[in-house]
Amino acid sequence: MISPRRFDLLCFDWDGTLFDSTAIIARSLQQAVVEVGGALPTLAQAAYVIGMPWRAALSKAAPDVPPGRYHDLAARYHAHYVAHQNDLSLFPGVTAMLQDLRARGHRLVVATGKSRRGLDEVFALNSGVPELPLGALFDGSRTADETAGKPDPQMLRELMDEFGVTPARTLMIGDTTHDLQMALNAGCAGAGVSYGAHAGDTLEACAPLLIARSVDELRRWLIEHA
Numbered sequence: 001m002i003s004p005r006r007f008d009l010l011c012f013d014w015d016g017t018l019f020d021s022t023a024i025i026a027r028s029l030q031q032a033v034v035e036v037g038g039a040l041p042t043l044a045q046a047a048y049v050i051g052m053p054w055r056a057a058l059s060k061a062a063p064d065v066p067p068g069r070y071h072d073l074a075a076r077y078h079a080h081y082v083a084h085q086n087d088l089s090l091f092p093g094v095t096a097m098l099q100d101l102r103a104r105g106h107r108l109v110v111a112t113g114k115s116r117r118g119l120d121e122v123f124a125l126n127s128g129v130p131e132l133p134l135g136a137l138f139d140g141s142r143t144a145d146e147t148a149g150k151p152d153p154q155m156l157r158e159l160m161d162e163f164g165v166t167p168a169r170t171l172m173i174g175d176t177t178h179d180l181q182m183a184l185n186a187g188c189a190g191a192g193v194s195y196g197a198h199a200g201d202t203l204e205a206c207a208p209l210l211i212a213r214s215v216d217e218l219r220r221w222l223i224e225h226a
Helices: 022-035 043-048 054-061 067-087 094-103 116-123 154-163 177-186 200-206 215-225
Strands: 009-012 107-112 140-143 170-174 189-193
Touching: 009 154, 022 043, 022 067, 043 054, 054 067, 094 107, 094 215, 107 154, 116 140, 140 154, 154 170, 154 177, 170 177, 177 189, 177 200, 189 200, 189 215
Parallel strands: 009 107, 009 170, 107 140, 170 189
Antiparallel strands: none
């Protein structure tokens, strides 16, 4: 039996939630920090700041790099990331999950710390279904450079306004406390995934409705409860 729809708008984070990119992002940041003269952040430190605004992320992951070097650091990071971009893909099962949710009538959107340029690049990739680019699976999106970085709720509020959906009918799904705190700041419910950048016990502090350990677990929960 299919349950009634509880949420009309499902907002997904991108990296670490739908896209298997956490390790490459963290390692690219590690290499970039060292190349501009900073101390090597641990993999955990580099992964923790994924999704944060760039300057805030660097102040945590590379506190000894002066802001005057941030432009150079960004260039080095981009070079390392692009070198591996073709190695990245959706987590297994994501396309099927999104198609199931669309069939239930949910509006699907992306709220990400990526830039618009970066999101458009991955939206143009194939979804795994012939002739269906990734971007075609979504009804809308917002990026940090268009609005404000997480956990500021601006991108979520803009998406809710665009589709005429209230916070009570909106669910934010992400792999970091930045995503879940943004949901709280916007008055929305949140659901976490523990296979991305932040561990499940870290996510628990934001009181999500769910902490999924896999895409399959997330899909089942969303079909049954969202």
